[in-house]
Amino acid sequence: MTRAARPGRERLSEAATLRLSLLLRSLARLAEEGTATVSSEALARRFGMNAAQIRKDLANLGEFGVRGVGYDVADLRSRLASILGLDRARVVVVVGAGHLGQALADSGSFNGSSFRVAALFDVDERKVGGRSRTGVPILPAEELARSVAELGAEIGVLAVPAVAAPGAAERLAGAGVKGILNFAPATVGPFDGATVKNVDLALCLESLAVRLSAAG
Amino acid sequence: MTRAARPGRERLSEAATLRLSLLLRSLARLAEEGTATVSSEALARRFGMNAAQIRKDLANLGEFGVRGVGYDVADLRSRLASILGLDRARVVVVVGAGHLGQALADSGSFNGSSFRVAALFDVDERKVGGRSRTGVPILPAEELARSVAELGAEIGVLAVPAVAAPGAAERLAGAGVKGILNFAPATVGPFDGATVKNVDLALCLESLAVRLSAAG
DNA sequence: TACTGTGAAGTGATTCACAGCG
DNA sequence: CGCTGTGAATCACTTCACAGTA
Numbered sequence: 001m002t003r004a005a006r007p008g009r010e011r012l013s014e015a016a017t018l019r020l021s022l023l024l025r026s027l028a029r030l031a032e033e034g035t036a037t038v039s040s041e042a043l044a045r046r047f048g049m050n051a052a053q054i055r056k057d058l059a060n061l062g063e064f065g066v067r068g069v070g071y072d073v074a075d076l077r078s079r080l081a082s083i084l085g086l087d088r089a090r091v092v093v094v095v096g097a098g099h100l101g102q103a104l105a106d107s108g109s110f111n112g113s114s115f116r117v118a119a120l121f122d123v124d125e126r127k128v129g130g131r132s133r134t135g136v137p138i139l140p141a142e143e144l145a146r147s148v149a150e151l152g153a154e155i156g157v158l159a160v161p162a163v164a165a166p167g168a169a170e171r172l173a174g175a176g177v178k179g180i181l182n183f184a185p186a187t188v189g190p191f192d193g194a195t196v197k198n199v200d201l202a203l204c205l206e207s208l209a210v211r212l213s214a215a216g
Numbered sequence: 217m218t219r220a221a222r223p224g225r226e227r228l229s230e231a232a233t234l235r236l237s238l239l240l241r242s243l244a245r246l247a248e249e250g251t252a253t254v255s256s257e258a259l260a261r262r263f264g265m266n267a268a269q270i271r272k273d274l275a276n277l278g279e280f281g282v283r284g285v286g287y288d289v290a291d292l293r294s295r296l297a298s299i300l301g302l303d304r305a306r307v308v309v310v311v312g313a314g315h316l317g318q319a320l321a322d323s324g325s326f327n328g329s330s331f332r333v334a335a336l337f338d339v340d341e342r343k344v345g346g347r348s349r350t351g352v353p354i355l356p357a358e359e360l361a362r363s364v365a366e367l368g369a370e371i372g373v374l375a376v377p378a379v380a381a382p383g384a385a386e387r388l389a390g391a392g393v394k395g396i397l398n399f400a401p402a403t404v405g406p407f408d409g410a411t412v413k414n415v416d417l418a419l420c421l422e423s424l425a426v427r428l429s430a431a432g
Numbered sequence: 433t434a435c436t437g438t439g440a441a442g443t444g445a446t447t448c449a450c451a452g453c454g
Numbered sequence: 455c456g457c458t459g460t461g462a463a464t465c466a467c468t469t470c471a472c473a474g475t476a
Binding site: 011012014017018020021022025047048084085086090092098099100102103104106107109110112114115133154155157178179181185187195197199200201202203204205206207208209210211212213 | 228230233234236237238241263264300301302306308314315316318319320322323325326328330331349370371373394395397401403411413415416417418419420421422423424425426427428429430
C-alpha cells in the first residue's frame with residue numbers, strides 16, 4: 001500500500017493536470033513579482049483555488065514544501081515544470097491558416113518556453129508561401145508529412161473546417177505527431193500513435209448558455 | 217427523497233451539460249440523415265459515447281424513450297433543445313477584433329440556430345468601422361455598453377490580450393450581459409450579474425503535452 | 433423481444449481535520 | 455507557532471445489471 005517511491009509516475013487525472021498547469025502559471029507570476037515563498041493558503045486566495053487541493057495535488061507528486069513556511073516559489077516552479085514535462089519547448093504545427101489557425105500560431109499561449117509554432121499548413125494557394133503576422137511560414141498541405149519530420153513537430157493543432165478535420169488528423173497522425181489538438185467540431189481518431197484532445201468551441205459556448213438558462 | 221416532478225429543474229453538472237450538448241448535435245446529424253428512431257446503444261457506438269450514460273442523462277430530465285424501440289430523433293431533439301435553452305437564438309458580442317475574435321465571430325459554431333454574433337468591439341481605430349469577413353460590424357469599444365443594450369446581447373466573448381481582460385470583462389458585466397466566455401489567460405470576475413466561463417487555450421495545449429509525457 | 437429507466441454497486445475526486453515537523 | 459502532508463469522511467459521478475414495459 002506504500003506509494004511508489006518515484007514521484008510523478010502515477011496517473012494524473014485531467015482535472016489535476018489542469019490545476020497543476022494553472023498552478024505553474026501562477027508561480028511564474030509570483031516569480032516575476034519577486035515573491036520567494038508562498039503558502040498554499042495564499043496561493044489559493046490569490047488565484048481562486050482551494051488550499052487543501054493544492055497541497056494534495058503537490059503531495060501526490062512528492063514533498064515540495066517546508067512545514068511552517070510554505071513553498072519556495074522558484075524551486076517548486078522548476079520541479080513542477082520538470083514533472084509536467086513543460087521544461088522544454090515542443091515544436092507545434094498548425095493545420096489550417098484561417099483566422100483561428102493564425103490566431104493560435106501567433107498567440108503567446110502557443111509560443112512560450114514550452115511550445116513553439118514552427119509552421120502553418122493550408123490548401124489555399126494564395127496563402128501558401130506567405131507568413132503569419134509574427135512570421136510563421138504558411139506551407140502547402142502536401143508537404144505536411146515531410147515538414148513535420150524535418151521540424152521534429154510533436155503536436156499538431158487542427159484549425160480546419162469540420163469536413164476536412166478527419167482527413168487532416170489522419171495525415172498528422174501518419175506524419176508522426178504524438179498529440180493532436182482538435183478545434184474542429186468533428187470526431188477524429190482515435191489513432192494508435194497519437195493522443196487526441198478535442199477543444200470544441202461550440203460546446204463551450206453552449207454550456208455557458210445552458211448555465212444561464214438553469215440559473216434563471 | 218422522490219425527485220422533483222418537474223423535469224429539468226435539478227442542477228445539471230458541467231460534464232452532463234457537455235454530454236447533452238454533444239448529444240443534441242448528434243441528433244441533428246441523425247435528423248439530417250433521415251433517421252427516425254435510434255437506441256442509446258446505436259447512439260453510443262456512432263458518436264463515441266456510453267449507452268448507459270446516455271440513458272441516465274436523459275432519464276434525469278424526464279422520460280423520452282419508448283421501451284423496446286428507442287428514442288424518436290426529431291422529438292428528442294426538440295425537447296432536449298428546449299430543456300437546454302438552445303431552442304432560441306441568443307445574441308452574442310465579441311470583444312477584441314483580432315484574429316481570434318474575428319475567427320469566433322465568423323465561425324459557424326457561434327452563428328447557428330442558438331447563437332448570432334451581432335457585433336465585434338475593438339479599441340484599434342483602423343479596425344473600427346469595418347466588418348469581419350462575414351459582415352459582423354466592428355464597433356468602438358466605448359460604445360460597448362450602449363450597443364449591448366440596443367442589441368439585447370446576453371453573452372459576451374472576451375478575445376482580448378490578458379492585460380485587457382479584467383477591464384473588458386467588467387465593462388461587459390456592467391453592460392448587462394448574463395454570461396462571459398473568457399479566452400484570455402487571466403482571472404476575471406466573479407461578478408454578481410454575470411457567469412464567467414474560462415476557455416484557456418494555453419491550458420488545453422499544456423494538458424495535451426502533459427498526457428504525452430505521462431504516456432511516454 | 434428489444435429496449436428504456438433505475439436501484440445498487442463501484443470508482444474516483446474533493447474536502448475536512450489534524451498529526452507531525454521545521 | 456504555522457504550515458505541510460495525509461488518513462478519513464464526504465461527495466459526486468460512472469458503470470453495472472436487471473426489472474419493467476411497449
